[in-house]
Amino acid sequence: MKNIAQKVNFTDYLQKFSFSVVYAILASIAVNFFYQPGKIYSSGITGVAQIITTLSKDLLGFHLPVSANLLILNLPLFLVGWYKVGHKFTIFTGITVVLTSLFMQIMPEEVLTTDPIVCAIFGGAVMGAGIGYALRSGLSSGGLDFVSIAIQKKTGKTVGSISIIFNILIMFAAGLLFGWQYALYSAIAIFVSGKVTDAVFTKQKKMQVTIITRHPDAVIHHIQDKMRRGITIINEAEGAYKHDKQTVLLTVCTRFELPLLRQAMRESDPRAFVSIAENVQILGRFYEEEL
Structure with missing residues (x-):
């Protein structure tokens, strides 16, 4: 057993x-x-690293690469992740940050286009996909992700929305230092990145599930066997058409768990009526797997 573990x-x-x-x-x-x-400035610590790189060229006369700035700026924020998010999550995020800095350093800059709108849209989409994919896999890109997840656990707000709020400051700094047109282009990139992050990182999206079934015990067993979710039982519910007695089950899951819910319903009661309401807001305790 130990070897298997x-x-x-x-x-x-x-x-x-x-x-x-x-x-x-x-x-x-x-x-x-x-x-x-x-000349688009990214969201989070990557955007701050870009700003420092630009300032080092224009004001100090020497080049500080984005990769080095990214690594240095993330170091103090690892403490937030260690104490507020999770140890394993922080360790793997450290690995992710080091790899990101390494790839940024060894990957050459390629000018596919200098159109700032195209760069903002496609850059934001690629970055948002990367952030969402990392979070969905139990990782993080580091930096403000630590702070965003800590706030998301307390408030229930989506990580992408929290990141957009934080990144308004980066957009303002880019405009103040380098021109307001760059602030506007960076705003497009940050907005696209936040929305793509939310689309990919589905664990944070809550869904209320209402199940009307004749086999409540089987449904409850299969759902709780596949997911750690509480279920409220309403007995003796009556249908308006045939006036037959059924049981109503209420639960909340994440979009990430939806395939597990579908599988549980197929195995327990494929004829049950299931209604799903998306993006519900939760007050009170809601179990989320530790990162």
């Missing part, structure tokens, strides 16, 4: 490392192929 952990770690590599590649493509050529 060690094998499972090794497989999980290997998967997370591969996810880190995927994010590092996507983030490097966004920065080196779109953001830097288009």
Whole structure:
């Protein structure tokens, strides 16, 4: 059993490392192929790193690469992740940040286009996909992701929306330092990145599920076997057409868990009536798997 557990952990770690590599590649493509050529400033700590790089060229006369600035700026924020988010999450995020800095350094800057709007849209989409994919895989790109997740756990707001609020300051700084047209282009990139992050990172999206069934015990067993979710039972519900007695079950799951819910319903009561309301707001305790 011990050998099996060690094998499972090794497989999980290997998967997370591969996810880190995927994010590092996507983030490097966004920065080196779109953001830097288009003079677009990214969201989060990457945007701050870009600003420092630009200032080092224009004011100090020497070049500080974005990759080095990204690594240095993330170091103090690891403390937030360690104490507020999770130890394993922080360790793998550290690996992700190091890989991202490495790929940004070794991947050459390619000028696919200098059109700032095209760079903002495609750069934001690629970066948002990378961030959402990393979060969905139990990782993070570091920086403001730590702060965003900590706030999301307290308030229930989506990570993408929280990031947009934080990144208004980066947009303002870019406009103040380098011209307001760059602030507007960066705003497009930040908005697109936030929306793509929300679209990919589905664990944070809550869905209220109403189930009307004749086999409540089987449904409850199958759902709780596949997901850690509480279920409220309403007995003796009456249908208005035939006036037959059925049971109503109420629960809340995430969009990420929806395939598990569908599978549980197919196995327990495929004829049950299931209604799903998206993006509900939760007050009170809602179990979320530790990152």
